[in-house]
Amino acid sequence: MSKNEIETLIEAAAKRVEQGVKNWVKNDRFFDGFRNTYARVLLWVLGYLTLFGGLAICYQNESGIVWYATFVVLTVFAQKLSVRFVFDDKEELVDEYQSARRDRAYKRAYRNVKNWAMGLATMVLSWQYVRIYLIEREDGFVSFWPSVAIDINIDSYRTLVILVFLTGFFALQPYWAWGFKGEPWRSKNEPNE
Amino acid sequence: MGRKPKDQEERVINRIEELRLAAGITRQELADAVGVHYQTVGYIERGEYSPSLVLALQIAKVLAQPVETIFKLEEEN
Incomplete structure (x- = not known):
């Protein structure tokens, strides 16, 4: 040959x-059981529980990161199954309905991430001023625009926990933004299906 | 000139299911013929999604009907 x-x-x-x-x-x-509306709601709840619950547990206990990462990966994979891999597919595999819904999901996901990021930044920076003006004011003069120092000291284990959290958080955004509406159960009453 | 709010948009109604059954075509067969997912045909039949002009014309071709026989704006009814 x-x-x-x-x-x-x-x-x-x-x-x-x-x-x-x-x-x-x-x-x-x-895998149609992953794709109906009830499953989508369940996956949404499980996603939040896994991501934020795992973060809290691993950050506090300093253990369980392998399980945390595994559950995050499984959650993301379940979401991929649930939406027929539309966020991974080549264009020829996605029809116009899926494409339109996927584009809308990306738009929503961007808005959600922006809101989370702005919310977090506002909270951190506001807290610095609250701390200076309301808590540390007793020690005397505070300038109108005081210097703000943000110290971040995290050990390497917790850094990994945060890395797993952020990876899962960004990976899950488009799936959360996809919406709850799933594929309908195939009903005997639906003709010719 | 912007888009109308979702609840004020004209709804497109269609006779795909009726004509498909009359032609003896299953949802899967129609989906394969026009190159979409079988669930997408369901969304279109139930009026949950309005297809593009290209897809509407492809569906009309498979069902051997003029496109205006299949799709109508709800207010025309």
Whole structure:
């Protein structure tokens, strides 16, 4: 068998595998239990519980980061299944309804991240001024625009915990913004399905 | 001139389900013929999503009907 023939065979096999994956992503019904509205609500709640609950537990106890990271990965994967990988797919796998809903989700996700970031920044900076004016004022004169020092001292373990949290937080944003409405259960009353 | 609020937008109603059943085509077959997901055909049939002009014309072609026979604005009814 010549080198060209081997290359042709490998290319054909790769194309068959790629086509198989595409067909599975588009037509899979095995995981429909992840895709209905109840499942979407449950995944939303579980996502928040895992991400913020895990952060609190791991940050306090200084243990369990492997479990935390594993649960975050599983949560993200469940979300991917739930929306048929629309945020990972190649364009040819996403039809116009999915594309429109995906674009709307990205827009919402951007707005949500912006609100979280602005909220956090406002809270941190406001607290510095509250602390200076209301708590440390007793020690005398405070200038109208006092210098603000923000010290961040976090040990390496907690830095990893925060890294896992932030990775999960940003990874889950588009899925949370996708919305609760899931694919309908296939009903016997729906004709010809 | 901007878009109307969602609740004031004209709703597109369609006869896809009726014509599809008359033609003996399943939802999956129609979806495969026009290159969309089978659930998307369901969303369109239930009026939860208005298809693009291209998709509407493709559906009309598969159902062998003029597009205006299949899709109408709700106020025309």
